[in-house]
Amino acid sequence: MSLNRSILIVLPLLAAAPALAQTTVTGQPATNGASSATSGGQNAVTRPNTDHAHDGKTVAISTGANAKLERGANSFTEGEVRRRLERAGYHEVKDLKKDGDGIWHANAMLDGKPASVGLDFKGNVAVQ
Template sequence: MSLKRSILFLLPLLAAAPALAQTTVTGQPATGGASSATSGGQNAVTRPNTDHAHDGNSASTGTLANAKLEKGANSFTEGEARRRLEKAGYHEVKDLKKDGDGIWHASAMLDGKPASVGLDFKGNVAVQ
């Protein structure tokens, strides 16, 4: 087989092969710093609690009876706060108001019983 035929034979195979990712390292890694395992890694990131938000289990959306809600700049609108409380299993959400600490408070029904409930900036829901 000639070189020209070999190249023509290999071109379709090369085109179909997956591209390999390339990583470029610039500089040296920091020394003396804590690893992500000891520094908390992703735990240090503030984000809404969306883990298992759609599995229908109210506990998975951050609902806790004795949880301490965290103060912080809450970007949830009233409608978003209401929907998060409803996803957590609360019904008939009334008097929904955000306090000066950024925590939404409301009265609602849970399992047929009245409850005072709160929602923090991370999306955690707790009975007050």
């Protein structure tokens, strides 16, 4: 093999090598030895609370004066909201409506008593 032919084979390989070694940085690196999970550097997307959406267990219910539903773009459908409320222990869910803040509101029965209940974009359920 001649020297010219060897150069023609090696040059394309060398030209591609820098492209293979490039990386893309997203966000700011964690400081003071904090991981990205604790620094908040990788928490760019807020998602609904779907960690255990299909496990068949009832979900935690926030009640009382300190219960607060968060405003935000809510992508839950009416059927999904109804199922989440039923898993939280509510029955006979009626008048289900989403307000301008992205919070679903309904009237329902809980332990045989009427309740006004809400569900936010994260899937949190609270008595109103």
